[in-house]
Amino acid sequence: MAKLHVRNLAISLDGYVAGPNQSADNPLGEGGTGLHEWVFATQTGRTWFGNDGGETGVDDDFVKAGEVGIGATIMGRNMFGPIRGAWADEEWKGWWGDNPPYHHDTFVMTHHPRPSLPMAGGTTFHFVNDTPEAVLKQAIEAADGKDVRLGGGSSVVRQFLQAGLVDELHLAVVPILLGGGERLYDDLGTLPGYRVSSVVRSPAITHVQFSKA
């Protein structure tokens, strides 16, 4: 039975997964890059940009494990791009250049569908206007026996959590304050149906994992 994983979701002490005033020039919002510095300090994170070096250890283990066993990805439209509302054209192909780091079917949830977009390296973006349940079903089929990973942003993660569809939620709690932006915890209550299954600390951050109770 395929599982749905949220992995390495970086969140500030005040509960934001992106800072205030997100824009095309500043997709993570003000201060938002501070959420991800721990990733780019790891050996695995550095290889993404063709760099050597970097830290091994707890954080690197989590980053390295992020894509292991994953056969499809689901993300929100704001994680795909900065354009809101109807697509003016189909020029925007994501933040990641010609060869996005997914290498499998990737489902972008949007109220404005457009044709599927095959990219180099095996990533195909599918634009779906459907319920979390229906999107997950498609992603599980595309994953062909592997698990599915759910990216951000906060509103998509919340929808899947509220529907009880996430099997494993891994938060990387970063000791910074963003003061505003995309807050994960609104309307999640105490996350009924989930329990904290693991807390692992590195020098930089605290990894908290929630599993279905």
Next chain:
Amino acid sequence: MAKLHVRNLAISLDGYVAGPNQSADNPLGEGGTGLHEWVFATQTGRTWFGNDGGETGVDDDFVKAGEVGIGATIMGRNMFGPIRGAWADEEWKGWWGDNPPYHHDTFVMTHHPRPSLPMAGGTTFHFVNDTPEAVLKQAIEAADGKDVRLGGGSSVVRQFLQAGLVDELHLAVVPILLGGGERLYDDLGTLPGYRVSSVVRSPAITHVQFSKA
């Protein structure tokens, strides 16, 4: 120069220092006791209730250091008791019984002053309707060369932080969700004027300290 310290302020992952629906029977709100279990697991926390045993280590060190060098305490009215609005009488003498654990002048901020209340063990509660600046001034005088500790709740801590009066803020981040209650981070922005000066992790929690930048 006397400093103002917030120490061992337990806060949930979702940013609450007390759970929802606080009442006289449930002063910490629903789930709020989960914020403090780490304290009562320490050797120092257990001695408060006349118990032996308990853990030593990082958490115990923080709990033990909580009152060191402190000569006066400031707290909000809700930390003193569950009564809101005008005092019906002067029967309520705090949550702590006849011998409160302060043993020095303790300033309770309230819009409804009442006569000072001397207790056994050296604690005297003073009820003050004044600005954070003015209350701090009185507390520093009372502390007589020692530092001042600021207790909760969240609204009092926020007021002092917003006024830049807190010198050291120590949060004990507990990996639980409360889903509502007293949220610390509202209207604090990124806490301008402060920086994260230390992050120390125990098996149970993450201690994050902010100092003036």
